Amino acid sequence: MLDAIGVESPDALLAVPDALKLREPLDVVPALPEYQIRRRLEGVAKRNGGVDAISFLGGGAYRHYAPPAISALAMRGEFLTAYTPYQAEVSQGYLQAIYEWQTYISLLTGMDLADASVYDGATALAESAIMAINATGRQRFLVSRAVHPNYRAVLTTYCDGLDVAVDEIPIAKNGTTDLAALAEALSSHEYAGVALQSPNFFGNVDTFDAAARDAISKHGVVPIAVVAEALSLAALAAPASWGAKIVAGEAQSFGVPLAYGGPYVGFIATVEEHIRRIPGRLVGKTVDNAGRAAYVLTLQAREQHIRRERALSNICTNQAHCALIATIYLALVGKTGLRDIAALNVERSRELATAVANAGARLPFSAPFFNEVVADVGRPAAEVLGELQKRGILGGLDLGRWYPEYANCMLMAATELTTTREIDALASNLKESMRARAVV
Amino acid sequence: MPAQSSDRTLSPLIFEMGQDGRANAYVERGKPLESFFPKDALRDDLPLPDNTELDVVRHYTRLSQRTFGIDMGFYPLGSCTMKYNPKINDALAGLREFAELHPFVPDELAQGALQVMYELERSLSSLFGMEAFSLNPAAGAQAELAALLVSKKYFRDRGETRRNKVIVPDTAHGTNPASAAMCGYSVISLRSDARGRVDPAEIRRVVGADTAVCMMTNPNTLGLFEERIHEIADAVHEAGGLMYYDGANANALMGNARPGDMGFDLMHLNTHKTFTIPHGGGGAGHGPLGVAKHLVEYLPVPYVVRDGDWFRLDFDRPKSIGPVRSFWSNFAHAVRALAYLYANGAEGLARVSQYAVLNANYLRVKVAEFLETPYAEICRHEFVASAQPLKKETGVRALDIAKALLDRGFMAPTVYFPLIVPECLMIEPTETESKETLDEFVEALREIVAAAKSNPQELFEAPVTTVVGRVDETRAARQPDLRWRPKPA
Numbered sequence: 034m035l036d037a038i039g040v041e042s043p044d045a046l047l048a049v050p051d052a053l054k055l056r057e058p059l060d061v062v063p064a065l066p067e068y069q070i071r072r073r074l075e076g077v078a079k080r081n082g083g084v085d086a087i088s089f090l091g092g093g094a095y096r097h098y099a100p101p102a103i104s105a106l107a108m109r110g111e112f113l114t115a116y117t118p119y120q121a122e123v124s125q126g127y128l129q130a131i132y133e134w135q136t137y138i139s140l141l142t143g144m145d146l147a148d149a150s151v152y153d154g155a156t157a158l159a160e161s162a163i164m165a166i167n168a169t170g171r172q173r174f175l176v177s178r179a180v181h182p183n184y185r186a187v188l189t190t191y192c193d194g195l196d197v198a199v200d201e202i203p204i205a206k207n208g209t210t211d212l213a214a215l216a217e218a219l220s221s222h223e224y225a226g227v228a229l230q231s232p233n234f235f236g237n238v239d240t241f242d243a244a245a246r247d248a249i250s251k252h253g254v255v256p257i258a259v260v261a262e263a264l265s266l267a268a269l270a271a272p273a274s275w276g277a278k279i280v281a282g283e284a285q286s287f288g289v290p291l292a293y294g295g296p297y298v299g300f301i302a303t304v305e306e307h308i309r310r311i312p313g314r315l316v317g318k319t320v321d322n323a324g325r326a327a328y329v330l331t332l333q334a335r336e337q338h339i340r341r342e343r344a345l346s347n348i349c350t351n352q353a354h355c356a357l358i359a360t361i362y363l364a365l366v367g368k369t370g371l372r373d374i375a376a377l378n379v380e381r382s383r384e385l386a387t388a389v390a391n392a393g394a395r396l397p398f399s400a401p402f403f404n405e406v407v408a409d410v411g412r413p414a415a416e417v418l419g420e421l422q423k424r425g426i427l428g429g430l431d432l433g434r435w436y437p438e439y440a441n442c443m444l445m446a447a448t449e450l451t452t453t454r455e456i457d458a459l460a461s462n463l464k465e466s467m468r469a470r471a472v473v
Numbered sequence: 474m475p476a477q478s479s480d481r482t483l484s485p486l487i488f489e490m491g492q493d494g495r496a497n498a499y500v501e502r503g504k505p506l507e508s509f510f511p512k513d514a515l516r517d518d519l520p521l522p523d524n525t526e527l528d529v530v531r532h533y534t535r536l537s538q539r540t541f542g543i544d545m546g547f548y549p550l551g552s553c554t555m556k557y558n559p560k561i562n563d564a565l566a567g568l569r570e571f572a573e574l575h576p577f578v579p580d581e582l583a584q585g586a587l588q589v590m591y592e593l594e595r596s597l598s599s600l601f602g603m604e605a606f607s608l609n610p611a612a613g614a615q616a617e618l619a620a621l622l623v624s625k626k627y628f629r630d631r632g633e634t635r636r637n638k639v640i641v642p643d644t645a646h647g648t649n650p651a652s653a654a655m656c657g658y659s660v661i662s663l664r665s666d667a668r669g670r671v672d673p674a675e676i677r678r679v680v681g682a683d684t685a686v687c688m689m690t691n692p693n694t695l696g697l698f699e700e701r702i703h704e705i706a707d708a709v710h711e712a713g714g715l716m717y718y719d720g721a722n723a724n725a726l727m728g729n730a731r732p733g734d735m736g737f738d739l740m741h742l743n744t745h746k747t748f749t750i751p752h753g754g755g756g757a758g759h760g761p762l763g764v765a766k767h768l769v770e771y772l773p774v775p776y777v778v779r780d781g782d783w784f785r786l787d788f789d790r791p792k793s794i795g796p797v798r799s800f801w802s803n804f805a806h807a808v809r810a811l812a813y814l815y816a817n818g819a820e821g822l823a824r825v826s827q828y829a830v831l832n833a834n835y836l837r838v839k840v841a842e843f844l845e846t847p848y849a850e851i852c853r854h855e856f857v858a859s860a861q862p863l864k865k866e867t868g869v870r871a872l873d874i875a876k877a878l879l880d881r882g883f884m885a886p887t888v889y890f891p892l893i894v895p896e897c898l899m900i901e902p903t904e905t906e907s908k909e910t911l912d913e914f915v916e917a918l919r920e921i922v923a924a925a926k927s928n929p930q931e932l933f934e935a936p937v938t939t940v941v942g943r944v945d946e947t948r949a950a951r952q953p954d955l956r957w958r959p960k961p962a
Contacts, residue, residue, distance in 0.1 A: 034831060034832075034835045034908060035831075037835055037838050037839065038831075038834045038835060038837075038838050038851075039838070040834075040851070043827045043828075043830070043831055045851070046827070046830045046831060046834055046851055046853075047726075047729050047826065047827060047830055047853075049698070049700075049726075049729065049730045050700055050703070052703060052734070053702075053703075053730045053731075053734050053735060054730070055729070055730070055731070055734075058819070059599050059600055059728065059819035060595065060596070060599035060819075061596040061599055061600055061814060061818055061819040061822070062592055062596050062811070062814050062815050062818065063815070063818050064815065064816065064817055064818025064820065064821050065815050065816070065818075067561055067816065070561065070565075070812055070815045070816060071561065071564070071565065073815065074565045074568070074589075074808070074811070074812060074815075075565075075568060077585045077588050077589060078565075078568045078569075078570035078571050078585050079570060079585060080570075080584040080585030080588065081570040081571065081574050081578070081582065081583055081584070081585040081586055082581075082582040082584075083574050083575060083578030083579070083582035083583050084569060084570050084573045084574050084578075086578075086582065088575060088578075090575045090577045090578065092577055093799055093800075094575055094576050094577070094799075094800065096573070096575065098499055098500065100497070100499055100526070102526055102529065102530055104567075105530070106529075106530060106533040106534065106537070107533075108563065109534070109537040110542050110543070110544030110545070111537040111538065111540040111541070111542045111544065111545060112537050112540055112542065112753070112754055113542060113544075113558070113563075113751045113753055113754075114542035114543035114544045114555075114558055114751050114752065115540050115541060115542040115543075115752065115753070115754040115755075116548065116550055116553055116555060116752050116754070116755070116884075117752070117754065117755035117756075118540075118754060118755065120541070120875070120876075120879060120884065120885050121941070121944045121946075122876065122879055122936050122939040122940070122941055122942065122943065122944065123539075123540070123541035123879050123884070123936075123939055124539075124540055124541060124754075125536075125539040125540070125939075125940050125941055126484075126535070126536030126537055126538065126539030126540035127536070127539075127540040127754045129484060129486070129536055129539075130533065130536050132486070132955070132956070132957070133486060133487050133488070133957075135955055135956050136486070136488060136956040136957045137521070139955075139956045140520055140521060140959075141521075145956075146953075146955045146956055147955075147956070149755070150756070152611035152612065152615060152757075152798055153611065153798050153799040153800070154799050155796070155798055155799040156611070156615070156797070156798055156799075163655075181799070183796060183799050183800070184799065186795050186796050187795070187796050187797060187798060187799070189795055190622065190773075190794055190795035190796060190797055191618075191655075191797075193622065193625075193626075193794070193795070194618070194621070194622050194625065194655055194656040194657060195655065195656075195657055196657055238510070238514050266516075267516075267519060268506050268510075268515060268516065269510075269514060269515060269516060270513065270514055270515060270516050271516050274516070283799065290567075290572040290573065290805065291572070291573055291574060291575050291576070292566075292571065292572055292574065292804050292805040293571065293574040293575070293576050293578075293583065293586045293800075293801065293802075293804040294576030294799070294800025294801045294802060294804055295576075295611070295757070295798070295799075295800055295801070295802055295803040295804055295805070295806075296611070296756070296757030296759075296803040296805060296806065297799065297800070298757075299799075308953065308955075314755060315953075315955055316955070317949040317950070317953050317954055317955055318949070318954040318955075319944055319945045319946070319948045319949035319954070320944070320945050320948065321941040321942040321943060321944050321945065322934075322942040322943045322944075322945070323942050325483065325941055325942070326483050327941040327944040327945075328944075329944045329945075329946055329949045331946065331949040331950050331953060331955075332950055332953060333950075334950070336647075337614070337647040337648050337650075337651035338646075338647035338648075338890070339647070340647075340651070341647050341650040341651060341660075342650035342651060342653060342654040342659075342660040343654070344647070344650075344651040344654065346651070346655070347614045347615075347617065347618055347648050347651035347652040347654075347655055348612075348614055348615075349612065349613065349614045349646075349647075349648050350612040350613065350614065350743075350745065350752070350755060350756040350757075350758035351612075351755055351756045351757075352611075352756045352757045353753055353754040353755030353756050353757075354751075354753025354754055354755075354756060354757060355753075355756075355757055357753075357754065360487075361529065361533055363521065364487045364522070364524060364529045364532070364533070365497060365499070365524075365526060365529050366497070366499060367491070367495070367496055367497070367521060367522060367523035367524055368493070368519050368520075368521040368522065368523050369493075369494060369495075369496035369523050370496050370497060370499055370500065370523075371519065371521065372503065372506075372519060373496075373500050373501070373502055373503040374499075374500055374503070375503070375506070376503020376504055376505070376506055377500055377501070377503045379503075379506065379509045379510075380503060380504055380509075383509065401509070401510050401511070401514060422579065422582075427575075427578065427579075427582075430577055449500050
C-alpha cells in the first residue's frame with residue numbers, strides 16, 4: 034500500500050509541523066485485552082449500588098418493563114450500525130420504522146405530525162420555544178414552574194443564546210399551574226409561547242382550561258404541552274384536546290433503558306401550520322421511479338446541511354435508535370398492553386399514596402395524578418430520604434432541591450414494576466423515620 | 474452482489490397489521506381508568522394496533538433486512554467515520570448495573586457510573602490537549618451550540634459584548650453556521666485558497682474587535698491538514714477571539730497531534746464517529762465538549778469531579794452556561810467510548826489514526842486512476858474526488874455513481890459536500906477496512922466509470938437491485954406525507 038502511495042513509511046503520511054509534535058506521554062487509560070476490559074468494567078459497574086435498592090425515583094426517567102424482544106430486534110447490526118438514511122434505496126426499513134414512530138407520536142398526542150426525534154424532553158421544550166419564537170417574532174417566553182426543573186433550566190440555557198427572556202407562572206395550592214396568573218401574564222407582556230407540563234413535575238394532571246385557551250388565542254401565543262412521562266398519553270386526554278399546538282415530550286418510558294440519564298429520546302409533534310418550523314429529520318412517504326411506495330428523508334430545506342446559518346435548528350444527529358426502540362416497544366405492547374400498563378401505574382401510585390398517608394405523611398396536593406405523588410413528611414425531605422437510603426430504599430426526590438417552599442416534600446413514583454412489598458417496606462420505614470423524629 | 478434481498482413487495486405498516494385484543498401478556502390487566510379520573514381527564518380512544526410478538530418480530534426483522542449498516546458492507550461515508558463498532562462495547566453498556574441505573578440515584582450509589590465518566594473525561598482531556606471535557610452534549614451539533622454559549626458568556630463577563638461574528642471556512646460542516654445562528658452570532662464565511670486551506674492572511678483580513686469565534690476542523694473536510702493552523706490561531710487570539718475545533722475529523726490525528734497544542738480553546742468530539750459508538754441510523758450521538766483552562770468554569774452542568782476516592786456530580790458552578798439536556802450525559806455511550814479507549818490505549822489510538830490515513834491515501838491514489846481528485850497530495854483520513862469531468866463527458870453525475878455503488882453492495886460516499894468541489898464524492902474508508910475490501914471498492918468504482926462511458930443509461934437507472942428504485946424526493950417535499958392515518962370509520 035505504501036508503494037502504491039509512493040511513500041516509504043506511514044510516518045510520512047502524518048507529518049505535522051514540529052510545534053505540534055507531542056512533547057509528553059499521553060495520560061490515557063491503559064490498553065487491555067478484551068477479557069480484561071470486560072472484567073474491569075464489570076467491576077466498576079458493581080459500584081452502582083443504586084440498581085439494587087428499592088426505588089421510587091421518577092422525575093422524568095421511569096423504570097418500566099421492557100420485553101427482551103425489543104433489544105433482540107433493535108440491536109440487529111443492520112439497524113444499529115446504519116448511518117442517517119441519506120441513501121433511501123438501501124434504508125427503506127429504517128425509514129419505514131421512523132415513519133411508524135412519527136405516526137405513533139402523532140396518534141398519541143393527537144397532533145397532525147411529529148419529527149423523527151430530538152435529543153430528549155428538555156431539548157424538545159427548548160426547540161419548541163424556538164418554533165414559537167420564529168412563528169411569532171416575539172422575544173419572550175412563558176413557562177409554568179410546574180414544568181420539570183431540568184427542562185426549564187435547559188430552556189433558559191437555549192433562550193440565553195437567543196437573548197429571549199423566560200418568565201415563570203407560579204403554582205397553585207392544588208399542585209397545578211396557577212391559570213389565573215397565566216392569563217394575567219399573557220395580558221401584561223407579548224409572549225411567543227407558553228408551556229405547561231401534564232402530568233406536571235409533581236405528577237398532577239395540569240392542562241389549559243377554557244379561559245386560558247381563550248387568553249392564549251386572543252394574544253396570539255403558541256400553546257405548548259410538555260410530556261415527560263409519555264406513558265400517560267395512553268390514559269389521559271391527548272394534548273391536542275386541551276389546546277396544545279406543539280407537544281414537546283420524552284419517550285424514555287417506551288422501552289429505553291434508564292442508563293443513568295441517556296441516551297433518551299425527545300419528540301416534537303405539532304399541527305400542519307408549523308410543519309416548516311419543526312426541527313430535525315422528517316421521513317415522508319413518496320414513490321420510486323417505478324411508482325412503488327417508498328420512504329425518504331424530506332423537507333430537508335429546513336435543515337442545517339442545506340440552509341446553514343439560516344437553518345431553524347442546528348440539529349443533525351438525533352436519537353433515531355432510541356426512537357426505533359420506542360416504536361418496537363409500542364408495537365409489542367399494543368393498544369391493549371399500553372392501556373393496561375398505564376392503568377397499573379395509576380393503580381400502584383394510588384396504593385403508594387394511601388400507604389404513605391397511612392404512615393403519617395401528608396399529601397399536600399388535591400389534583401388528580403398519574404404515576405407520581407408528592408408527600409409532605411413534616412421535616413426536611415433530604416433527611417428522611419437519607420434515613421430511608423440507609424435501609425436500602427430510594428424513597429424519591431427531595432423537592433427542596435428545586436423548590437425551597439417544598440423542602441419537606443418528596444416526589445415518589447410507582448410503575449407497573451413497583452410491588453406491594455416495596456410499598457409496604459417504604460411505608461413502614463417512613464413511619465419509623467417520622468415517629469423517631471416526633472419523639473425527639 | 475446485491476446489497477439487499479431483491480424482495481420488492483412493500484412491507485405493510487405496523488398499523489395495517491394485527492387485530493384488536495391480540496395482546497401479549499407482558500403485564501396483568503389493569504383496572505378501568507374511569508375509577509381513578511374524572512371522565513374529561515381521560516382520552517376516549519387509543520387508535521393503536523395490537524399485534525402478536527411473533528408478528529412484531531417478523532415485521533422489524535424484515536425492516537432490518539431493508540437497511541444497510543456497517544455490519545453488512547463497506548461504508549465510505551466521508552466525514553462520518555463509519556468504522557467497525559466492536560460488540561464488546563454494547564455488551565458493557567448493557568450491563569444491568571449501567572443500563573438500569575436511574576439518573577437521580579445519589580452519587581454514593583452511582584460511583585461506578587461516575588468513575589466511567591471521570592476516566593473518560595480525563596483521558597479525552599489528555600488525548601486532545603484540553604483542560605477539561607463536559608460529557609453532557611448529546612451530539613456534535615449540541616456541543617457546538619454549548620461551546621458558542623460558553624464563548625458568549627465568557628465575552629459577556631469580560632464586557633466584550635460587541636463580539637458577535639463567527640468565522641467559518643466554506644468547507645465547514647453545516648452545523649457550524651447553524652449553531653452560530655442559534656447563539657445570535659452572525660457568520661462570516663471564509664473562502665478556502667487554491668490548495669483547499671484557510672489562508673492566514675484571509676483570517677487577518679476579517680478578524681477584529683467583533684470577532685467572537687473562529688470554527689475550524691483540522692484536517693478539514695477535504696481531508697487536508699491545515700499546516701498553518703498556528704498562524705490562524707495567533708491571528709484570532711490577537712484580535713481577542715476564540716478558536717473552536719470541530720472534532721468530526723479527529724480520527725485523523727488522535728494520539729499524533731492535539732487540538733490544544735494547535736491553539737484551539739474549545740472543541741467537540743463525535744464519539745459516535747471516532748470512538749466506535751454505533752451511529753444507530755441517526756443517533757443517539759455523544760458530543761463531549763473540551764475547553765482550555767480559561768473556559769472551564771463556563772462548561773455546562775453537571776461536571777464530574779473527584780474528591781479523593783469519591784466521585785460526584787458538581788452542579789454548583791456559578792459561571793456555567795447551565796445544563797443543555799434533561800440529564801447528565803448519553804451515559805451508555807460514555808461506557809462504549811471508555812471501552813474503546815481501554816482496547817487501544819494512547820499508542821493504539823495513534824496507530825488507529827495512522828491506519829485510517831494509510832487507507833485513505835491508498836484509496837486516493839487508486840481512485841485517481843479514473844476519477845479526478847482535485848487536491849492531489851497526501852491526504853489525512855478522507856479525500857474528495859470530483860465527477861465534474863466525467864459529467865461533462867458522459868452526463869453521469871456524482872449522484873449516479875453513488876446509486877450505482879448501492880447496486881454493487883457498497884454504501885455510497887458522501888456526495889455534494891464540501892460545497893466548494895463540484896460533483897463531489899467525499900470518501901473516508903477508516904482504519905478498520907482491509908486492503909481486500911478497499912480493492913473491491915476501487916474495482917466497483919472503476920467499473921462504474923467505465924460504464925459511464927459505454928452505457929451511461931444503466932447508471933441513470935441505478936439502483937436496480939435494491940427494494941425500491943430511485944425515490945422521488947421532489948414529490949415527498951411538495952406533498953408531505955409524514956404519517957399513516959386511520960381510515961375514517
